[in-house]
Amino acid sequence: MASNNETSLCPKPFLQDSLYSNGGFVDGRLCQKLSDDLTCCLPCPLTDWAYPDSFQTMNQAANWVAVVSTVFCVFLLLSWAVLPVEKTYRHYLSICLTIGVLFMNFGFVIPLAGNPAQCVDDITPASMTTDSMCAASGFFLIIGGWAGVLWIFLRALSLHLQICWQLVVGRNFMWFAQAIGWGIPITGVILAFVLSGVSFRFGQTCHINHENSLAVLWIPLLVFAALTIIIQFATFGYCIKVYLASLADNSASTEGSGMPSYTNSIRTMTPKQAYRRVRRVIALQWRGIAIVLIIVCDVVFFSIIFVFQDNTVQTAKNDPTTAAPWILCLAMNGGDKVPCLPEASKLTVNMATIGAVLFLLGINGLWLLILLGRWSMVTGWVDLFSSSPSRSQREFVSVDARLDDLKKETRSYEMLSRDTGKTMDDSVTPSVVTPISPTHARSAAGSPINHEYIQMSNSDGRRTPDYFGNTARYHTPARSFSSPRPPQQTVTWDARETYARPTSPYNAQQDRYVNPLGMNRI
Structure with a gap:
């Protein structure tokens, strides 16, 4: 906590504005003008005066949770990159969503690793122009939030198209998703840095400033989150409708088969066939549905809480009367914040809610590991590191x-x-x-040897067949029709045995010619 300046005319713990330069994020100062020549400001950072000392401990704990979440995200990404697809069932929607959550975690991990100074001087918070770690943490937090919202939106849209509209999302949707899922976050973070900027306003992580923040970040994020919720509940509504329709379907034609009778009949499916199809899709996609709901709730919760906190601080700066009881309490107690915390709680979000927001944002990596990870990934890594090129026991010996x-x-x-248990060494x-x-x-076994297969002896005693010497002869069977040619000989029968007339003008028994016109003469 900053100490009062000896030459300041302001009561403790406030400091005189004119004694400090204009470096850092000047608009982040919390000051009140007492006269034309005297402006008093609250020492930086603001959270040290508005919250108890345990706030810093809670903030550090949330950052460490983000570290663990980062490890989980890295494990998933490495598994998808190294292990075969039958072990991981990787998909670009899962990969890109995990990258977005990883970026968001970097926003909390970087300040923990660097421990940057939150203030430029006693009354001015640091910003992206004065601290590189502030710029890095703010960048990853904003682009991670954008990417998380966009990729859960695309995941919900993909599921909606498959279930409700029976569309197969393919390569075109993949390229569309890549353009939207990364193009909008990059554009959003550029607009946020140019039009608003980031600074230390809420713990050790830099957040977007108040100016233009609603237009360039919070409202677009909430719009995409709302679209995701609408699409997800529309999909749920369709599933409920199909289920209720299948209960009323008593047609006998749908009892025997769960699929349409031909390929193009997907739009003419009976209710029971549609229900079976929807049930199969949900059984395969329930993990994606759960992660969409979890992350969209986290983003909406964080956006609402931070917007409320930002607007409260801005209201206190614009209207000093709203913060007058708290300011007077600090001045009367000589800078002791403990008796004034009840008054400060009327102007800020309570610490329990802030802790819930930070922990929910930091735990997203754990949800990804539980819902998108598989036990086969662990066994795949075990097989990868335990496999060796030489084995003591071989199934095939050459x-x-x-x-x-x-x-x-x-x-x-x-x-x-x-049959012989000997090797070449025996x-x-x-x-x-x-x-x-x-x-x-x-x-x-005692049968005669076919001498057409000649075995030659090598210098080491082995007997090897002569593959390129004599060749086995193939005798075509007489009645074989495996090739397009007529049989080689005609098979006849004895007419006397079958009491039938012979089909040939020759008598097979007497070997003489018989006139066909005279066969019926007596």
């Missing part, structure tokens, strides 16, 4: 693999027989089983 380990030589691809020569020479197994 002769060439053995030789590569021992002699680094190149051999033909062969597989050791499972004295017994292993049997060779090849996919094109099954005669080895037959010869072992």
